[in-house]
Amino acid sequence: MPLPHNAAMRKTAKxxxxxxxxxxxxxxxxxxxxxxxARFHEVHGRRATPIQYAILRTLQEHPGIDxxxxxxxxxxxxxxxxxxxxxxxxxxxxxxxxxxxRQRSLSLTAEGEDVLLELQPGIELxxxxxxxxxxxxxxxxxxxxxxxxxxx
Numbered sequence: 001m002p003l004p005h006n007a008a009m010r011k012t013a014k015x016x017x018x019x020x021x022x023x024x025x026x027x028x029x030x031x032x033x034x035x036x037x038a039r040f041h042e043v044h045g046r047r048a049t050p051i052q053y054a055i056l057r058t059l060q061e062h063p064g065i066d067x068x069x070x071x072x073x074x075x076x077x078x079x080x081x082x083x084x085x086x087x088x089x090x091x092x093x094x095x096x097x098x099x100x101x102r103q104r105s106l107s108l109t110a111e112g113e114d115v116l117l118e119l120q121p122g123i124e125l126x127x128x129x130x131x132x133x134x135x136x137x138x139x140x141x142x143x144x145x146x147x148x149x150x151x152x
Contacts, residue, residue, distance in 0.1 A: 039129040043122040048115065051076065053123075055084060056116045059094060059108050066103040067096075075150070088112070
């Protein structure tokens with residue numbers, strides 16, 4: 001009886017032919033995300049998370065958008081977006097209004113605007129800390145390649 005494809009691969013793969021985990025793209029992307037989140041919290045503390053910041057920024061740029069559109073703009077599933085929006089509403093940072101077809105319109109409150117104003121000056125510090133090991137030209141290339149990778 002033939003082995004399933006994965007089992008056959010295990011039988012023939014040579015250890016030296018396997019990429020070290022620390023060189024795998026997925027691992028490096030995850031580590032880069034960890035680094036970015038850690039730097040965000042070093043600069044801003046725990047008042048907000050990077051995804052909450054992304055939501056506040058998106059609502060600043062697109063006041064009154066619906067939750068589904070917000071989820072698409074920040075590349076997050078609608079369920080997670082709804083959960084985070086509920087928490088932000090409970091903090092008093094956003095307002096959700098029911099629209100036709102059970103959609104919700106989202107907008108910043110005055111308190112949400114204030115929080116965003118407090119966070120924005122530190123964002124450049126976060127970026128500098130994340131990219132500090134790269135030269136200026138490398139930073140530009142890295143950002144261009146990241147955009148290409150995620151097709152933005």
